[in-house]
Structures are given as C-alpha cells and as structure tokens.
Amino acid sequence: MPLVALLLVPTVHAAAQPTRAIAPDTGRVIEFRNAQWFDGTRFVAGSRFVRNGRFVAPPTSRPDSVVPMRGQFVVPPYGDAHTHSPDGAFNFASIRDLYLRSGVFYVQVLGNSRSGRRELLSQLNTPTSIDVVYANTPVTAYGGHPQLLYEALGLYRMPFPPDPAQRLTAARSRAREGDVYLTLDSLPQLPEVVRRLRRDTVPILKVMLLDTEHRRTILTDSSRAGGYGLSADVVRPLVDSAHAMGRKAWAHVETAFDAQLAMDAGIDGFAHVPGYGVADAADSTLDRYRLPEPLARRIGASGIPVVTTIGLARGAARDTASQRRVRTVFEANIRLLQRYGARLITGSDTYSDTEIIVRDATALVDVMGGDAASLIRMRAVTTPQSIFPGRRIGLLRAGYEASFLTLGCDPLVRRECLLDIRDRVKQGVQLRVPPGE
Numbered sequence: 001m002p003l004v005a006l007l008l009v010p011t012v013h014a015a016a017q018p019t020r021a022i023a024p025d026t027g028r029v030i031e032f033r034n035a036q037w038f039d040g041t042r043f044v045a046g047s048r049f050v051r052n053g054r055f056v057a058p059p060t061s062r063p064d065s066v067v068p069m070r071g072q073f074v075v076p077p078y079g080d081a082h083t084h085s086p087d088g089a090f091n092f093a094s095i096r097d098l099y100l101r102s103g104v105f106y107v108q109v110l111g112n113s114r115s116g117r118r119e120l121l122s123q124l125n126t127p128t129s130i131d132v133v134y135a136n137t138p139v140t141a142y143g144g145h146p147q148l149l150y151e152a153l154g155l156y157r158m159p160f161p162p163d164p165a166q167r168l169t170a171a172r173s174r175a176r177e178g179d180v181y182l183t184l185d186s187l188p189q190l191p192e193v194v195r196r197l198r199r200d201t202v203p204i205l206k207v208m209l210l211d212t213e214h215r216r217t218i219l220t221d222s223s224r225a226g227g228y229g230l231s232a233d234v235v236r237p238l239v240d241s242a243h244a245m246g247r248k249a250w251a252h253v254e255t256a257f258d259a260q261l262a263m264d265a266g267i268d269g270f271a272h273v274p275g276y277g278v279a280d281a282a283d284s285t286l287d288r289y290r291l292p293e294p295l296a297r298r299i300g301a302s303g304i305p306v307v308t309t310i311g312l313a314r315g316a317a318r319d320t321a322s323q324r325r326v327r328t329v330f331e332a333n334i335r336l337l338q339r340y341g342a343r344l345i346t347g348s349d350t351y352s353d354t355e356i357i358v359r360d361a362t363a364l365v366d367v368m369g370g371d372a373a374s375l376i377r378m379r380a381v382t383t384p385q386s387i388f389p390g391r392r393i394g395l396l397r398a399g400y401e402a403s404f405l406t407l408g409c410d411p412l413v414r415r416e417c418l419l420d421i422r423d424r425v426k427q428g429v430q431l432r433v434p435p436g437e
C-alpha cells in the first residue's frame with residue numbers, strides 16, 4: 001500500500017551542491033511508525049522521525065503526523081557509481097524513472113557530454129529527481145577510447161561499426177572533441193587541455209588507460225583504432241592538474257600495468273577492475289590482467305573506491321573458452337582486492353539498462369561470497385557514500401537524510417526482495433514514479 005502524500009513537493013531551484021536540495025524548513029515532524037529498519041547488518045523494528053528532510057531524534061512532544069508503515073522492510077536508496085546516463089534531454093524522463101523505479105537515487109556518470117549535462121542541470125539533484133555527479137569529457141589520446149565510440153555514434157549511429165574503414169573514419173574525426181572527450185598526446189598540450197577542463201565545475205576527471213604497456217604496438221595497428229588511451233608520461237601531470245582544480249581523478253584501466261600506473265599517478269577511484277570486459281585473450285597474455293599481490297594490497301590499504309563493473313562482464317553474449325579464462329582472472333582480482341580490504345562498490349557502466357544495474361551488485365556479492373546483508377551494504381551504503389562523500393546518506397538514523405525504500409518482503413530471506421520496491425521516499429518526500437512496462 002502506498003504511503004499517503006506526506007508533504008507538498010517543494011519548489012527547488014537547480015542547486016550546484018546537491019546537499020542544499022533539502023526540503024524547506026517546515027518544522028513539521030513526521031513519524032514513520034512501525035517498520036523494520038536496516039541497521040547495516042539486520043532489520044530492527046521501530047519508528048523513525050523526520051523533520052526538514054532529515055531523520056531526527058524522537059521528539060519530546062507528539063509528532064505532527066504519523067505514517068503507518070505496517071512492518072515493512074526499509075533500506076537506504078541504492079547507488080550506481082559508473083554510468084553514462086542521463087546525458088542530455090532526450091529520453092531523460094524515462095531514464096530518471098528507470099533509476100528511481102530500480103531504487104537508484106545516486107548516480108555517478110563517468111563520461112558524458114558537457115552539453116548533455118547542461119541541458120539537465122535544472123532537472124537533477126532536486127528532491128523529486130535522481131542525484132547525479134558528472135565527470136564530463138574524459139581525457140584520452142587522439143584516435144583512442146572513447147573518441148572512436150562517440151564519433152561513430154555521431155557518424156553512423158553505432159558505437160563500434162563493423163566496417164574497418166568506418167572505424168578509421170570515426171577515429172580520425174574530431175567533431176565531438178571538447179564536448180564529449182578531450183585528447184592529450186604530449187605534455188606540451190597539457191596547459192591547453194587544463195584550460196578547457198577548467199570551463200567546467202564538475203567534481204571528477206576521468207582518465208583513460210588502456211593497455212598502456214603495449215600502447216606503441218597498438219598505435220601502429222589500424223585494426224586497434226579506438227582501443228588505446230593516454231601515454232604513461234602524461235598521466236601523473238594530468239592527475240596533478242585535476243587535483244589542483246579540485247577534481248578527483250577516476251581511471252579507466254584494463255590491465256594490471258594500467259592499475260599500477262594509476263596508483264603511481266595518485267588517482268582517487270578505479271572505474272573498472274582489470275579483466276572486466278576482455279572479449280578474447282590468448283593464454284600467453286592472460287597474466288597482464290592479473291593483479292600482483294603487492295598492488296592489490298596497496299589498493300586495499302589506500303581506501304580508494306573500486307568499481308568492478310562485473311555486471312557488464314557477466315552480460316557478455318559470447319561464451320568462449322578464452323573468455324571464461326579471462327573471467328577467472330577477473331574474478332580472482334576481485335577476491336584478491338576483497339582479501340586486502342579494498343573498497344569495492346557497484347556500477348553498471350550502462351547507458352540505461354536496469355538489468356545490468358541489478359545484476360552488477362548481485363554478481364559482485366556472489367563472487368565475494370557475501371550474504372544478503374553485505375549485498376544491501378554495497379548497494380545502499382558504501383556505493384552512495386562513495387558517490388557523495390560529503391553527504392549524510394546511506395544510514396537510517398538521526399542526522400541523516402530521510403531517504404529510503406520500502407520493500408515488499410524480507411531481503412535477508414530472499415534477495416529478490418531488494419527489487420520488490422513499494423515506496424520511494426527522498427528527503428522526507430514520497431516520490432511518484434510511473435510503473436514500468
């Protein structure tokens with residue numbers, strides 16, 4: 001049964017800082033009575049009180065209104081720390097609703113167009129929408145990833161055209177440079193790249209590392225156009241520049257060498273774990289995806305968040321022997337990182353695919369051997385807190401934002417209950433989301 005309408009939805013203007021998008025001070029205290037609240041490990045029966053969009057301590061006088069919760073199970077809303085949507089006004093409402101319907105309130109877009117973000121500014125980070133942080137233009141090499149992908153989308157409406165001539169044309173086109181990616185091929189170009197990055201006030205910079213160790217060989221092979229990224233010598237100065245402009249640097253990595261380079265450069269987040277999306281690899285080259293133990297230990301000790309994008313790997317259509325071996329290495333990397341206490345978080349790397357969003361967290365917990373409570377913690381606590389480190393989200397207690405999902409059954413008994421979302425409350429206000437098809 002849906003909750004009653006709690007408060008009129010307040011008018012909120014586009015806020016640069018999502019933390020400001022809290023309901024205005026009405027002073028009214030609402031009691032959400034008799035629910036089962038997730039405390040990080042289990043569900044505890046009781047009530048929560050909400051005032052001005054936040055949980056507060058039980059008041060000494062009677063609350064202004066009571067919402068009966070009928071013993072429903074309540075968890076914090078979910079996060080997705082690696083997406084590429086929403087990006088632009090096209091289809092925005094359905095993408096927003098898709099996230100909200102799946103219980104995802106917090107989204108980290110690791111690569112998008114500047115124009116797309118601008119179009120959406122007034123529609124995001126409000127009490128009735130999703131909260132999104134953007135990276136804007138990733139920095140890569142000329143002809144690398146994601147230049148080819150975005151240029152091919154513009155030219156041919158497909159990300160990886162099968163025709164080699166079309167791929168080369170896309171890799172050489174610079175039509176969308178400056179909007180959806182920037183290129184950096186040598187250190188003398190850095191000041192100009194930094195000047196262009198400084199036009200934006202986004203909190204993240206995405207740096208592209210793709211088999212950096214073999215970059216020179218890849219560059220001479222036209223069939224590998226679009227499959228490379230930055231050269232090793234520009235990474236550290238670029239990351240330093242990101243930090244100087246107050247941005248955190250998130251690295252796209254493909255191999256253990258890339259991960260090592262990213263750590264040496266001082267990056268703040270991993271957008272992938274080595275081995276995540278390798279379609280085919282000869283056994284002789286498998287070792288390059290394997291994280292060495294000292295590196296895994298270092299990543300674990302650093303506390304740097306690592307998005308594994310395992311849902312993407314699981315979704316691969318092909319199931320060849322070599323791909324299964326790559327997957328074995330990939331999953332061994334995840335377990336190694338887990339053993340060294342790495343901060344593993346969930347991200348779908350999708351443009352808007354609910355199935356991957358859901359599959360990612362579940363697959364990750366399966367690989368790590370976790371229970372249902374650890375699945376909830378990853379989706380509802382660790383990932384949202386990594387996306388918005390300055391915000392009090394992810395916990396259902398006094399002082400935190402009063403945002404939560406009610407579930408139709410006990411997710412500690414049946415994991416599928418995490419998807420059986422009945423109501424979505426954001427900062428004390430119930431969201432109205434149209435049902436999906």
Ligand SMILES: [Zn+2]
Pocket residue numbers: 082083084110111349
């Ligand atoms: Zn991505």
